[in-house]
Amino acid sequence: MEKNREKIRTVLASALESACSKGIFPKTDVPDYALEIPREKGHGDFATNLAMMLAKPLRSAPSKIAKVLIQEIELAESFLERIEVAGPGFINFYLQRDWVHSELDLILEMKDSYGRSEIGEGEKIQVEFVSANPTGLLHMGNARGAALGDSLADLLAFAGYDISREYYINDAGNQIENFALSLEARYLQILGQPAQLPEEGYHGEDILETMKGFVSSYGDRYLQSPGIDRRKAMVEYALSEKITEIKKTLEDFGVVYDLWFSEQTLHDSGSVQKVLDLLGQKGFLVEQDGAVWFKATRLGLEKDEVLIRGNGMPTYFAVDIAYHLDKIQEGFTKIINIWGADHHGHVARMKAALQALGYDPEILQVILMQLVRLYSGGEIVRMSKRTGNFVSLEELVEEVGRDAARYFFVMRSPDSHLDFDLDLAKSTSNDNPVYYIQYAHARISSVFRQLEELGSSLPAPGTADISLLVEEQEILLIHKLADFPNEIIDSAKDMAPHRIARYLHELAGLFHSFYNAHRIICDDSRLTEARLVLAAAVQIVLANGLGLLSLSAPEKM
RNA sequence: GUCCCAGUAGCUCAGCUGGAUAGAGCAACGGACUUCUAAUCCGUAGGCCAGGGGUUCGAAUCCCUUCUGGGACACCA
Numbered sequence: 251m252e253k254n255r256e257k258i259r260t261v262l263a264s265a266l267e268s269a270c271s272k273g274i275f276p277k278t279d280v281p282d283y284a285l286e287i288p289r290e291k292g293h294g295d296f297a298t299n300l301a302m303m304l305a306k307p308l309r310s311a312p313s314k315i316a317k318v319l320i321q322e323i324e325l326a327e328s329f330l331e332r333i334e335v336a337g338p339g340f341i342n343f344y345l346q347r348d349w350v351h352s353e354l355d356l357i358l359e360m361k362d363s364y365g366r367s368e369i370g371e372g373e374k375i376q377v378e379f380v381s382a383n384p385t386g387l388l389h390m391g392n393a394r395g396a397a398l399g400d401s402l403a404d405l406l407a408f409a410g411y412d413i414s415r416e417y418y419i420n421d422a423g424n425q426i427e428n429f430a431l432s433l434e435a436r437y438l439q440i441l442g443q444p445a446q447l448p449e450e451g452y453h454g455e456d457i458l459e460t461m462k463g464f465v466s467s468y469g470d471r472y473l474q475s476p477g478i479d480r481r482k483a484m485v486e487y488a489l490s491e492k493i494t495e496i497k498k499t500l501e502d503f504g505v506v507y508d509l510w511f512s513e514q515t516l517h518d519s520g521s522v523q524k525v526l527d528l529l530g531q532k533g534f535l536v537e538q539d540g541a542v543w544f545k546a547t548r549l550g551l552e553k554d555e556v557l558i559r560g561n562g563m564p565t566y567f568a569v570d571i572a573y574h575l576d577k578i579q580e581g582f583t584k585i586i587n588i589w590g591a592d593h594h595g596h597v598a599r600m601k602a603a604l605q606a607l608g609y610d611p612e613i614l615q616v617i618l619m620q621l622v623r624l625y626s627g628g629e630i631v632r633m634s635k636r637t638g639n640f641v642s643l644e645e646l647v648e649e650v651g652r653d654a655a656r657y658f659f660v661m662r663s664p665d666s667h668l669d670f671d672l673d674l675a676k677s678t679s680n681d682n683p684v685y686y687i688q689y690a691h692a693r694i695s696s697v698f699r700q701l702e703e704l705g706s707s708l709p710a711p712g713t714a715d716i717s718l719l720v721e722e723q724e725i726l727l728i729h730k731l732a733d734f735p736n737e738i739i740d741s742a743k744d745m746a747p748h749r750i751a752r753y754l755h756e757l758a759g760l761f762h763s764f765y766n767a768h769r770i771i772c773d774d775s776r777l778t779e780a781r782l783v784l785a786a787a788v789q790i791v792l793a794n795g796l797g798l799l800s801l802s803a804p805e806k807m
Numbered sequence: 808g809u810c811c812c813a814g815u816a817g818c819u820c821a822g823c824u825g826g827a828u829a830g831a832g833c834a835a836c837g838g839a840c841u842u843c844u845a846a847u848c849c850g851u852a853g854g855c856c857a858g859g860g861g862u863u864c865g866a867a868u869c870c871c872u873u874c875u876g877g878g879a880c881a882c883c884a
Binding site (some may be wrong): 282284288289290292293297298302305306311312336337338339340383420423424425428434440449450500523539540542543552553556557558559560562565566567570590591592593594595596597598618620621636661662663665666667669671674682683685686688689691693694696697698699700701744748749752756759762763765766769770771772785807 | 815819821825831832844845847864878879881884
């Protein structure tokens with residue numbers, strides 16, 4: 251189908267060129283026009299708005315232009331059956347019917363690579379997501395980021411990009427100091443010493459558990475140690491435990507990273523200092539009120555930003571610049587960060603910093619997700635890490651299962667607030683959209699099991715007569731299947747995995763309609779063969795799509 | 808006050824780089840299981856695309872403006 255699209259583009263370009271050289275039109279470049287598969291079946295296999303796009307530059311009516319273009323296209327010997335001008339100036343293309351044969355055969359031949367694209371051309375892209383502070387458990391916002399980031403990474407890889415999934419570990423700075431004080435307080439409490447958790451400390455139960463473990467390993471050995479030493483030991487212990495837990499939780503959620511990157515290494519390697527020097531050389535530093543500032547206002551931002559605080563410690567921002575610079579120097583030509591909407595203020599200054607360093611700020615693409623609201627029994631469940639009252643990702647997976655959880659997070663655009671309905675996700679009923687898709691896959695498996703019992707199997711490649719598939723539901727299904735490669739490309743360009751979720755739901759719906767209207771294994775053996783090929787193709791595309799979202803494709807339900 | 812996101816069917820949301828008659832799921836109502844899995848399907852109903860201006864062959868989509876909801880505006884991250 252993608253080949254057909256390219257062919258039509260070529261045909262259109264040469265038609266325009268021909269009309270220009272004949273003097274019918276003044277010389278014009280081909281504009282950026284749309285060539286899409288129309289929603290309405292009455293509008294052909296493809297439709298373009300090219301004539302409308304040319305209306306202005308050619309100073310002529312769209313329908314006139316369309317007529318001229320059609321006349322310049324030679325139909326004989328072509329893969330096209332018919333071309334027509336419709337509506338306000340659309341050109342509709344009807345392909346020779348035999349393209350459907352080749353598309354279904356192609357799907358069966360390519361199997362799990364059907365839909366794979368090369369548009370990425372191997373471009374190196376880093377996708378950084380979750381990157382939650384390793385001081386606690388993962389919450390709903392992190393879970394959304396995990397599902398989104400992982401599926402986006404899969405999608406981009408499928409579209410031909412060279413992807414690295416990375417987790418940036420905030421294992422340095424202020425919150426670690428704070429973390430240390432909380433650990434210390436818990437430690438002392440466990441050993442019966444008077445101690446108070448800091449006001450802004452970590453009040454979660456999990457920290458208490460961690461320190462119980464610490465005590466059972468080390469006893470009261472650190473009771474007499476100097477504060478600095480024992481806090482360092484506790485932080486090391488707790489961080490390592492927390493990171494292991496986070497890693498495990500994410501793996502159970504189907505997310506595996508290529509790199510866990512420690513913030514501390516940026517301090518240790520001198521990267522932070524280096525980036526400050528660079529900004530200084532470019533004249534973007536200024537000292538004021540005992541702090542060092544980044545002159546963001548020079549690049550049109552509202553205010554300057556502190557890089558080094560009065561106490562000599564670099565801010566998170568300073569370290570983050572070093573981090574991004576590090577990634578660029580590593581060879582990434584695009585950096586995709588997934589952040590919660592509460593970090594949106596960070597976007598402009600981060601881009602400004604890259605610009606100040608002499609890089610194209612568009613290297614950095616930030617996807618901001620709106621926050622998640624969790625509903626249970628019709629009520630909002632409040633989440634706060636500090637007070638320790640929240641549902642963790644771990645608990646979520648336990649409760650609703652991985653498939654439902656991942657689907658729910660990725661079915662919505664990141665721009666929309668996500669109301670996560672725990673009861674709905676938990677329900678194994680027909681309300682739950684993820685099962686709707688998986689059920690289509692399982693049903694097809696069931697048909698093939700049935701077939702096997704009859705001592706039969708899928709016909710050999712190319713032997714089925716696909717032209718027997720003439721029912722409306724069959725034609726719609728084939729068109730939808732053929733659109734999958736293009737859906738991948740568009741979704742990748744948009745960085746929008748939720749489009750895949752939607753596509754799958756639509757495909758499953760078309761299949762269910764077909765399944766209910768017609769028997770696959772029927773009295774007519776030639777028709778049975780053709781429908782088996784169709785069913786097999788549907789199953790492949792469903793499995794490929796489900797795979798991109800890291801959802802299972804069950805054989806039975 | 809400035810900035811970001813959202814406002815589309817009763818509810819949750821697609822569609823937003825302008826295109827042909829604005830879609831889906833849920834909820835409602837009426838139907839379909841002696842037939843490959845009814846976790847399914849078929850049908851009915853449901854809309855001043857928040858309001859108002861503008862841009863043009865054409866606007867849910869772009870621009871301006873008002874209103875409503877959420878978020879951000881630290882020597883926190």
